[in-house]
Amino acid sequence: MATTSTSSGEFSTTNSSCRSNWVLNREGCCIKIAEGKGRGVYASRVIPPQTVIEVSPVLLFTRTEYEDYGRHTILDHYTFKWRDGRMALALGLGSLFNHSSHPNLSYMIDPVHECIRYTSARTINPEEELCIFYGHQLWFDPVGTTENLKPQVCLDQSDQSEFLDILAIDGEVDEIEPRDTGDPNDDILEGEALPFIWKKLQIDEEEESMEDIRTMHAWAVDIPDLKYIATMLKWLKQSGLESDTLSHLKRIRKRDSITTLLLSVSSSVPLLPTNVDIGDPYQIPVPCNPALTQTSLIFKNTLWPTVYAPRRKWEPAKWSIAKVQWARNAVSHILRNTAQTTSSDELPVIAHVPKPFEDEALLSRSFTAKDTRMSTGHPLRHAAMNIIRNVADWRAKTSPTDLLPDPAASPSNGSLGISDTSCNGTNYLLTGLTLFITHEPCIMCSMALLHSRVKEVFYIVPMPRTGGCGGSECLPALKGVNHRYNIAQWRSRDVDSAAPAHVDEQIDV
Numbered sequence: 001m002a003t004t005s006t007s008s009g010e011f012s013t014t015n016s017s018c019r020s021n022w023v024l025n026r027e028g029c030c031i032k033i034a035e036g037k038g039r040g041v042y043a044s045r046v047i048p049p050q051t052v053i054e055v056s057p058v059l060l061f062t063r064t065e066y067e068d069y070g071r072h073t074i075l076d077h078y079t080f081k082w083r084d085g086r087m088a089l090a091l092g093l094g095s096l097f098n099h100s101s102h103p104n105l106s107y108m109i110d111p112v113h114e115c116i117r118y119t120s121a122r123t124i125n126p127e128e129e130l131c132i133f134y135g136h137q138l139w140f141d142p143v144g145t146t147e148n149l150k151p152q153v154c155l156d157q158s159d160q161s162e163f164l165d166i167l168a169i170d171g172e173v174d175e176i177e178p179r180d181t182g183d184p185n186d187d188i189l190e191g192e193a194l195p196f197i198w199k200k201l202q203i204d205e206e207e208e209s210m211e212d213i214r215t216m217h218a219w220a221v222d223i224p225d226l227k228y229i230a231t232m233l234k235w236l237k238q239s240g241l242e243s244d245t246l247s248h249l250k251r252i253r254k255r256d257s258i259t260t261l262l263l264s265v266s267s268s269v270p271l272l273p274t275n276v277d278i279g280d281p282y283q284i285p286v287p288c289n290p291a292l293t294q295t296s297l298i299f300k301n302t303l304w305p306t307v308y309a310p311r312r313k314w315e316p317a318k319w320s321i322a323k324v325q326w327a328r329n330a331v332s333h334i335l336r337n338t339a340q341t342t343s344s345d346e347l348p349v350i351a352h353v354p355k356p357f358e359d360e361a362l363l364s365r366s367f368t369a370k371d372t373r374m375s376t377g378h379p380l381r382h383a384a385m386n387i388i389r390n391v392a393d394w395r396a397k398t399s400p401t402d403l404l405p406d407p408a409a410s411p412s413n414g415s416l417g418i419s420d421t422s423c424n425g426t427n428y429l430l431t432g433l434t435l436f437i438t439h440e441p442c443i444m445c446s447m448a449l450l451h452s453r454v455k456e457v458f459y460i461v462p463m464p465r466t467g468g469c470g471g472s473e474c475l476p477a478l479k480g481v482n483h484r485y486n487i488a489q490w491r492s493r494d495v496d497s498a499a500p501a502h503v504d505e506q507i508d509v
């Protein structure tokens with residue numbers, strides 16, 4: 001079906017259903033009334049996946065300007081939070097995409113060019129409405145037209161030329177921030193609906209002796225007077241300290257006559273409210289995992305009251321649509337960066353640690369590293385090793401505990417030249433973080449990741465000969481290791497069709 005430009009500059013189409021509607025862009029999109037939603041944007045022809053549908057420049061309002069004026073007008077239905085706190089209004093079709101919890105468009109903010117790019121997440125058929133995901137907290141009752149479709153919210157894969165000094169700070173591309181941060185736990189995706197497959201770590205034996213129990217350090221505080229408990233629990237809810245990392249532990253422990261409240265695993269000492277007369281927080285070892293058996297429950301409870309959850313250890317926590325979108329974002333990011341290494345002599349392996357989905361306090365910026373074995377002539381400069389080093393260096397530098405080095409602490413990773421002055425569970429390397437990497441980490445990197453206490457590893461290409469995450473060995477499943485991390489392989493159906501060329505499988509040596 002042909003699309004032609006009219007003398008007035010609009011695009012018209014010969015498609016019958018859209019004949020009475022203006023076709024407003026080169027992808028043949030038109031505006032129609034979407035029942036119960038006002039206007040909506042519709043396809044007039046087949047749109048293949050990964051097609052850039054629209055690039056909308058944005059108008060930015062200062063917070064005050066918006067609070068004083070914009071908020072009281074119809075603009076309030078169209079604006080969203082920009083990354084620096086300003087409010088943004090997308091021009092062009094950008095403001096007319098309606099919401100769906102199963103969107104067929106993804107979107108990316110480009111803060112450099114002050115625009116948003118909308119991309120098809122799958123094949124879109126003629127007459128289908130083009131929808132995006134606004135977030136979890138809506139200000140209207142949603143009417144769904146695409147709710148029966150399979151969730152597909154992957155993000156833009158297209159190139160951005162100025163994109164990266166790969167070893168430097170990244171974060172040039174953001175997801176659109178919803179107006180309010182909603183509850184990330186609704187709309188759970190499981191099994192086939194996930195764009196990745198969890199690896200089953202063949203470890204069904206539980207931590208059934210005291211020595212086997214894996215621990216991390218958490219902040220706790222004693223509550224001398226029970227009248228403070230309600231205040232403290234309320235404060236904790238609002239403090240932003242709550243995270244998934246402690247969700248397998250009870251909040252309060254009563255032992256002898258002492259009541260203790262579990263606070264966080266943050267790297268710095270939590271600042272308690274000033275209106276309660278309690279002591280200072282202190283760190284204690286707590287179990288890393290819920291108890292899978294009654295025996296382990298007894299042992300774990302001696303450290304801290306633990307949740308009994310008899311599921312297989314390799315089954316990771318539930319993933320919401322929003323969290324899957326976060327992961328897709330990270331995978332898009334490594335693929336884009338891999339494409340950029342093709343012009344260099346480096347091996348095309350890219351590692352990325354994004355800001356955690358649940359708990360940004362664990363890491364306030366993201367990291368990306370490439371493999372630098374070729375340029376440095378150093379056989380250990382694998383992408384995974386480089387990223388561990390970058391995150392650890394940064395965490396050590398920004399951690400308050402680094403200001404008070406413990407002279408007795410022995411450097412745990414001298415080969416990387418990092419002085420680790422913290423104790424396990426605070427600013428220790430990749431604690432609580434997720435690594436996305438193009439290629440399954442080798443045995444050396446998998447062990448380094450284990451030492452780093454990484455939470456989970458996602459890779460795209462398996463390395464059957466050299467991989468340490470299930471390829472030739474599975475390091476986190478070995479008996480005797482003192483930390484385990486989850487592993488998932490990204491499904492090839494969910495990798496951009498342009499990617500395999502960059503994500504070279506021949507480097508499994």
Ligand SMILES: C[S@@+](CC[C@H](N)C(=O)[O-])C[C@H]1O[C@@H](n2cnc3c(N)ncnc32)[C@H](O)[C@@H]1O
Binds near residue numbers: 037096097
């Ligand atoms: C950014 S505008 C989208 C374009 C809008 N439909 C129009 O006619 O201008 C957002 C507004 O569209 C409506 N809307 C968007 N998605 C919707 C949905 N799934 N169900 C009902 N209303 C929706 C809501 O009124 C919302 O405030």
